[in-house]
Amino acid sequence: MLKKIAVGSIILSCLFYLSSCKPGTSSNDSIATDSVSIAVGERSFNINCSGCHNFRQDAIGPQLGGVTNDVSAEWITNFVKDPQQLINSKDVHALQLHDKYKTTMPSFSWLKEDEIKNIIAFIHSRKENRRQVVNENDNAISNPISEPIKLSDLLVGLKLVTQFPASSDSGKSPLARITEMKIQPGTNDLFVVDLRGKLYRLRNDKPVVYMDIAKVRPQFINEPGLATGFGSFAFHPEFFRNGLLYTTHTEAANSGKADFGYADSIKITLQWVLTEWKVDPKSSTFSGTGRELLRVNMVSGIHGVQEISFNPLSKKGDPDYGLLYIGVGDGGAVENGYQFLAHDKAKIWGTILRIDPAGKNSTNGHYGIPQTNPFAQDKDALGEIYAYGFRNPHRFTWSKKGEMLACNVGHSNIESVNLIKPGHDYGWPIREGSFLVNPYGDLKRIYSLPANDTVYKITYPVAEYDHDEGKAISGGFEYLGTIPGLKGKFLFGDIPTGRLFYIDMADMKEGRFATIKEWRVTLNGEIKTLKQLCGNDRVDLHFGRDTKGELYMMTKADGKFYKLTSAK
16 A cells, blocks of 8 residues: 555656656657556546646646656656666666655555556646646745744653554555554553554553454545545543544545535545444453444545544533544645635535534534534534634644644645634635635745735734745644653644754744744664654654653654653
8 A cells, every 4th residue: 555655646746856857758659548548547546646646736746747748658667666776876867856855765666567557648648738837926935934943952852662563565664654642531541543544552562453443444445645544533531431432534435425525526535434433441452333423525635634632621511521623634625626625614624623422413413513613603604613724734732721722734835833713714725824825826836915914814823834844744732741841842843854843832822923943852862863763764753642741752654652751
């Protein structure tokens, strides 16, 4: 599975870069043009590649229209089979790719030639689609945040807690797609999910499989990667009394009737499913029955339902107690040309929801819409929505003061930390962070805010950084543990690069930007970057927090799990 994902998300990114460099080509007359090869290639492209690429404009990866006009099929095939060999041979184009992307694509020598040829055949069939002509004089901002993030004196000691079993079928990076850690109420045991389908419980610092979602949901899929799979989980605060566990996972398109869909003319790549499980809370392994709460269609494989959570600071009797928050990304709708699906109070995409799992007043009757939700009484809005205007509210958490914070993964320029207020609009896709975006133009280009910006009533981040510093914000937590040097700090990082950042909680206020600072870690007394620790240019960093407020870090590249133990 991992190998297919990389074909879609890395190989094709490289191909368009080649076209932009105009490397010269040999004849591409040998590329298949028959309808069968193109159809097979299209299916493979849609499953494995469409999450990052389209033929309209740059997305996570570049748009691919016209690539085969500039790049030979022979070179593409050789690069797919063994990119490191081309780099070692000083191939100028392979070296350009390595310099641009700062990483080496793994070898795909296992991939059948027909599979590569069919993907290329489909891309070639779109050779008349060319890159949009960009107006270079339209006042776009080339460097949105010119001030670099400064390195602080903060040095944090790490302890390696455990190594998770490899879930990669190739044994290559990412070794284990561990992305989220939470605690089980009552035991305070740590649980960690691997996107490929397993939920682990840590026993004596050893991961033991608690739940294999593929066994209880046979239509489960974890392709095309990019955070699809077993997305998130949350134990009800009264788990040891009611045995309720909640999960999100992906299934293929049309696996079930969607509660939230769109016009038949728009493609469905997959569906995200939220399930309530009734389990035996005393059992060491999962045993129970599931009840589907809702199902959402997605345009592509990116920006799904990657976070669900109960407010851990809410106590019985509080208005927030027992209400489930759900982060729903835009599903790649905007970059695939369906801007109208996002930034709409009547639609689910690009929102944070709040529901009552015990209620029944939703449209499907499977859950409740709290009357305290900001749009619960608005007939023209979706009552489930708590806040909207996100590209991907990848992670959210609560501060010691009870403030809700969400980290939003940006498009091509801005990663942000947001202070969440009920009913507020956070701007995407007419804003990326605190900058203007034309949702119908080139999404990579951002602009200064208009003079009449206040009429839009958009809530801007409390902290943000641009893509000179990182590529995708990891999410994080306010430190609530016992290490003096970490108190009063919100610690987070960047997913692919593994860079580590923090904000002083005292500086985090609506209407102003908190200063982001970088911190470093040591392991066994040596200062190391996370890239050095995992031996990979792509770290895939994630955080967790236990009941005592102590923080943990996960690196998907090598499947390792660390605890923060000291600071100076």
